Amino acid sequence: MDKLLLDKLLHRVEKPARYTGGEWNMVEKPDAKYHFALCFPDVYEIGMSHLGSRILYHVLNEMEDVYCERAYAPWPDMERELTKAGLPLFSLETKRNLRDFDVVGFSLLYEMCYTNILTMLKLCNIPFYSNERSEDEPLIICGGPCTVNPEPIAPFMDAVVIGDGEEADVELMRAVIRAKELGQSRDELLWELTKIEGVYVPKLKNPVRRRIVRDLDKAPYVGRQLVPHMGIVHDRVAIEVMRGCTRGCRFCQAGYIYRPVRERTKETLQKQAQELVNCTGYDEVSLLSLSTGDYSALHELLPEVMDRMEKQRVSVALPSLRIDSVLKDDLEKMQSVRKAGLTFAPEAGTQRLRDVINKNVTEADLLRAVKDAFEAGWTGVKLYFMIGLPTETDEDVRGIAELARKVSGVYYSLPHEKRSKGLRITVSVATFVPKPFTPFQWSPQCTLDEIVRKQRVLKEAMKGVRGAELHCHPSKLSELEACFSRGDERLAKVVISAYNRGCRFDSWAEHFKPDMWAEAFEENGLTLGEYAHRQRDLEEELPWAHIDVVVTQDYLKREYQKALKGETTDDCRNQCNGCFGKSYEDYCRIS
Numbered sequence: 001m002d003k004l005l006l007d008k009l010l011h012r013v014e015k016p017a018r019y020t021g022g023e024w025n026m027v028e029k030p031d032a033k034y035h036f037a038l039c040f041p042d043v044y045e046i047g048m049s050h051l052g053s054r055i056l057y058h059v060l061n062e063m064e065d066v067y068c069e070r071a072y073a074p075w076p077d078m079e080r081e082l083t084k085a086g087l088p089l090f091s092l093e094t095k096r097n098l099r100d101f102d103v104v105g106f107s108l109l110y111e112m113c114y115t116n117i118l119t120m121l122k123l124c125n126i127p128f129y130s131n132e133r134s135e136d137e138p139l140i141i142c143g144g145p146c147t148v149n150p151e152p153i154a155p156f157m158d159a160v161v162i163g164d165g166e167e168a169d170v171e172l173m174r175a176v177i178r179a180k181e182l183g184q185s186r187d188e189l190l191w192e193l194t195k196i197e198g199v200y201v202p203k204l205k206n207p208v209r210r211r212i213v214r215d216l217d218k219a220p221y222v223g224r225q226l227v228p229h230m231g232i233v234h235d236r237v238a239i240e241v242m243r244g245c246t247r248g249c250r251f252c253q254a255g256y257i258y259r260p261v262r263e264r265t266k267e268t269l270q271k272q273a274q275e276l277v278n279c280t281g282y283d284e285v286s287l288l289s290l291s292t293g294d295y296s297a298l299h300e301l302l303p304e305v306m307d308r309m310e311k312q313r314v315s316v317a318l319p320s321l322r323i324d325s326v327l328k329d330d331l332e333k334m335q336s337v338r339k340a341g342l343t344f345a346p347e348a349g350t351q352r353l354r355d356v357i358n359k360n361v362t363e364a365d366l367l368r369a370v371k372d373a374f375e376a377g378w379t380g381v382k383l384y385f386m387i388g389l390p391t392e393t394d395e396d397v398r399g400i401a402e403l404a405r406k407v408s409g410v411y412y413s414l415p416h417e418k419r420s421k422g423l424r425i426t427v428s429v430a431t432f433v434p435k436p437f438t439p440f441q442w443s444p445q446c447t448l449d450e451i452v453r454k455q456r457v458l459k460e461a462m463k464g465v466r467g468a469e470l471h472c473h474p475s476k477l478s479e480l481e482a483c484f485s486r487g488d489e490r491l492a493k494v495v496i497s498a499y500n501r502g503c504r505f506d507s508w509a510e511h512f513k514p515d516m517w518a519e520a521f522e523e524n525g526l527t528l529g530e531y532a533h534r535q536r537d538l539e540e541e542l543p544w545a546h547i548d549v550v551v552t553q554d555y556l557k558r559e560y561q562k563a564l565k566g567e568t569t570d571d572c573r574n575q576c577n578g579c580f581g582k583s584y585e586d587y588c589r590i591s
Contacts, residue, residue, distance in 0.1 A: 021092030039104060041119075054222040057070065063173060070092045114506075115506060117156065166213055175189065175196065197209060210549045238286045240264070240288050241289050248360075302316070345385075347389075352566060357390075387429055388454065390440055431479075438556065439559035451478070494520045
């Protein structure tokens with residue numbers, strides 16, 4: 001990389017700190033023989049906030065003779081400058097061309113990043129299709145929650161890591177090193193990769209079982225966390241208290257594909273929190289999981305970690321709370337350290353629909369939780385909902401506004417001296433997206449016209465709710481997400497067509513080009529409706545049928561049928577519901 005040319009280029013882009021590297025705690029391994037490019041197909045501020053990438057950065061750099069470096073999708077201004085200057089996309093650590101790495105690995109958190117993968121490959125002159133790559137080009141792999149249905153991007157990938165990556169990525173890198181030392185061909189290496197649990201090789205179509213880290217307490221963590229030179233989305237210490245969830249919300253893919261629940265001990269968490277605060281200087285620690293309120297030792301952990309952190313003027317945050325969690329004393333303690341907003345997710349506006357989605361919380365639970373928060377001095381509350389859920393009616397939609405109105409009423413019913421700066425209720429409403437490996441994977445998504453109509457119904461119902469503001473997620477974006485969530489390998493050509501039309505950063509409203517995507521589908525003889533809005537038959541073979549996430553399809557079918565009847569399923573912590581089937585009973589005993 002021409003450093004002088006790069007310096008000139010950085011003066012012409014909006015945020016040059018995205019591309020400079022040199023952050024506090026950045027790893028340097030100048031003598032490493034093998035190189036892994038850890039890529040996040042979105043902008044730096046989002047990629048640097050991803051906990052999974054932080055963990056993999058540490059794990060891979062712990063390997064002797066392996067240097068893991070980072071790369072992020074360049075913002076359009078940087079893409080233009082690189083193209084104009086004839087420069088490749090490079091790693092932040094050494095400014096090395098990604099084409100010169102042994103492995104280029106992408107973390108896929110959401111489907112709307114797929115065109116950015118092509119941007120990153122194109123800038124390095126790496127062919128999009130795996131079968132067009134030569135022996136001297138890097139192995140292109142991916143991992144993350146999107147990979148439980150890898151088919152829409154499978155033609156681009158040499159290998160796909162499905163499930164937890166801490167162990168699988170290390171084993172994959174060892175296989176790459178062994179292949180290079182033995183002089184094996186690319187095809188010989190791919191065959192060896194199929195022997196690693198959790199690794200899918202699209203070219204060989206090998207059936208694969210999701211990889212699971214069994215002992216989370218002993219699993220490696222982030223090491224010395226990187227501290228960026230610029231603000232990022234989650235600019236704090238993040239501690240993963242547990243992995244997995246037992247609640248069984250029927251829309252929630254993460255709740256199924258991260259089973260079983262595995263927890264870290266409170267001693268381990270306290271140690272990690274202190275070590276990361278010491279090596280970063282951050283003044284906030286976030287206790288992270290799918291449902292932190294369900295952590296079995298939360299009421300012991302919170303007071304202890306808050307007492308320790310308060311002495312260092314470090315606050316402790318819970319990103320999202322279960323409505324039925326009993327946290328009144330903890331909230332009062334947290335409020336004494338730092339005032340911030342709280343987030344609750346009722347998901348649906350009526351009890352009938354909450355039963356359909358198996359949310360297993362009540363209106364009384366929510367009103368008690370917000371009252372506890374208000375009495376503890378909190379004034380900001382975010383409420384997350386979805387519209388377009390299976391069996392939803394207009395009454396359910398209006399129920400969202402009614403629930404927000406009742407939350408507002410709880411605040412204004414308090415004595416005046418207990419109210420501080422005024423209430424802020426943010427009602428955030430996303431469009432339901434059917435996801436693989438959930439009971440609703442067979443359900444159609446509402447059409448765009450119907451979603452827009454429901455949004456109008458809700459906006460009308462929200463009028464007059466004191467202290468509340470409504471935010472609705474763009475419905476066209478949700479439609480495209482549903483297509484790629486449940487799609488097959490034919491969509492790879494659609495991604496290329498959209499990329500060629502200039503689609504980039506599709507999850508960013510200012511860059512999303514729905515008309516270009518519609519043309520891309522039409523060019524390839526496909527429609528968004530056949531993927532997003534079609535009711536799937538329970539007996540049809542799904543594009544992801546060759547992937548085994550351990551939760552069985554028979555269980556998901558039973559849950560789907562119970563949903564249509566409005567029947568709920570108890571929390572797995574209270575009783576085993578048999579989601580793993582007999583062949584995986586040992587997984588239930590992981591703790």
